[in-house]
Amino acid sequence: MGMNVIATDCCPACGSVGMSVLSSPRPQFVERCPSCGSAFYHSGAAGAVSHNDAYNVDANYQRYLETSNESSMRRRYEETLRRLRSRLRDVEQPHLFDIGAGGGDFLALARSRGFRIAGNEVSRPAIDECRTRHGIDLVLSDDLLALASEAPKYDAATMWCVIAHVDDPDELLSGARALLRPGGILFLSTPRYCIIDRVALLLRRATGDRYRRLFDRRINHFHRRQYTRRGMEELLRRHDFAPESVRPTVGYGLHMAEYLRSLGLPEVVARPIGATLDLAVRAGFLPRNILSVYARAV
Numbered sequence: 325m326g327m328n329v330i331a332t333d334c335c336p337a338c339g340s341v342g343m344s345v346l347s348s349p350r351p352q353f354v355e356r357c358p359s360c361g362s363a364f365y366h367s368g369a370a371g372a373v374s375h376n377d378a379y380n381v382d383a384n385y386q387r388y389l390e391t392s393n394e395s396s397m398r399r400r401y402e403e404t405l406r407r408l409r410s411r412l413r414d415v416e417q418p419h420l421f422d423i424g425a426g427g428g429d430f431l432a433l434a435r436s437r438g439f440r441i442a443g444n445e446v447s448r449p450a451i452d453e454c455r456t457r458h459g460i461d462l463v464l465s466d467d468l469l470a471l472a473s474e475a476p477k478y479d480a481a482t483m484w485c486v487i488a489h490v491d492d493p494d495e496l497l498s499g500a501r502a503l504l505r506p507g508g509i510l511f512l513s514t515p516r517y518c519i520i521d522r523v524a525l526l527l528r529r530a531t532g533d534r535y536r537r538l539f540d541r542r543i544n545h546f547h548r549r550q551y552t553r554r555g556m557e558e559l560l561r562r563h564d565f566a567p568e569s570v571r572p573t574v575g576y577g578l579h580m581a582e583y584l585r586s587l588g589l590p591e592v593v594a595r596p597i598g599a600t601l602d603l604a605v606r607a608g609f610l611p612r613n614i615l616s617v618y619a620r621a622v
């Protein structure tokens with residue numbers, strides 16, 4: 325793929341030919357697949373910001389830790405471990421590998437629920453944090469194929485908001501598949517193209533591109549792709565996974581006040597509205613902004 329090409333030939337998710345451009349190059353641009361509806365950010369002539377570089381900045385990572393909604397994540401972690409258990413009924417102590425394990429909260433919970441655990445991470449500050457908080461040593465590498473060749477095959481591989489960030493999602497999925505034994509389960513959670521994105525696009529178009537903060541907040545050089553159920557299913561099949569459940573889900577990793585601040589709302593408004601929206605998230609009333617995916621390695 326050439327860096328200066330405006331439209332890529334085919335959809336990175338479903339493989340259909342003919343992408344449509346949602347935002348014209350500045351030089352970054354966003355394309356969407358008319359067939360499966362998935363959306364993709366391209367850095368265009370600006371050149372890509374390396375995922376690894378961005379995540380090695382200690383300050384960014386600390387800020388993320390401070391604003392993340394731990395009780396909401398904890399509920400999702402618990403539910404995911406229950407679902408993995410029920411899909412791996414024949415295994416007494418499932419061996420789980422968390423890809424991009426961050427501060428290790430998910431792995432620590434998995435360990436306490438009887439999983440044998442391992443994981444990797446590209447951020448050195450996250451690895452240190454994980455060791456300090458949980459006594460878990462992550463591997464500093466994102467070469468999953470190399471890790472798979474020297475490790476036992478796992479019963480489960482998990483990726484919490486990883487596939488939207490990485491430079492090469494195909495390489496990531498090949499690596500995840502290599503880590504798993506046949507019949508093993510992949511779980512992933514990732515942003516979904518949803519009503520928020522339709523609204524963001526409407527706002528941009530209605531204001532002649534003057535208000536594009538919501539649009540830019542949703543898809544950017546960090547969150548580079550938003551899949552739909554169909555796009556995700558096709559992508560998984562191409563990587564020797566049988567999709568078992570690709571479910572639109574309500575899941576916001578940060579407190580709502582933090583999202584509102586990032587959209588430019590003043591603190592006096594962001595705090596009370598944010599607290600109300602946090603309750604709405606808890607009750608499942610907000611848009612289903614992510615996909616929760618379970619797929620079987622075939």
Ligand SMILES: [Zn+2]
Nearest residue numbers: 335338357360
């Ligand atoms: Zn597509």
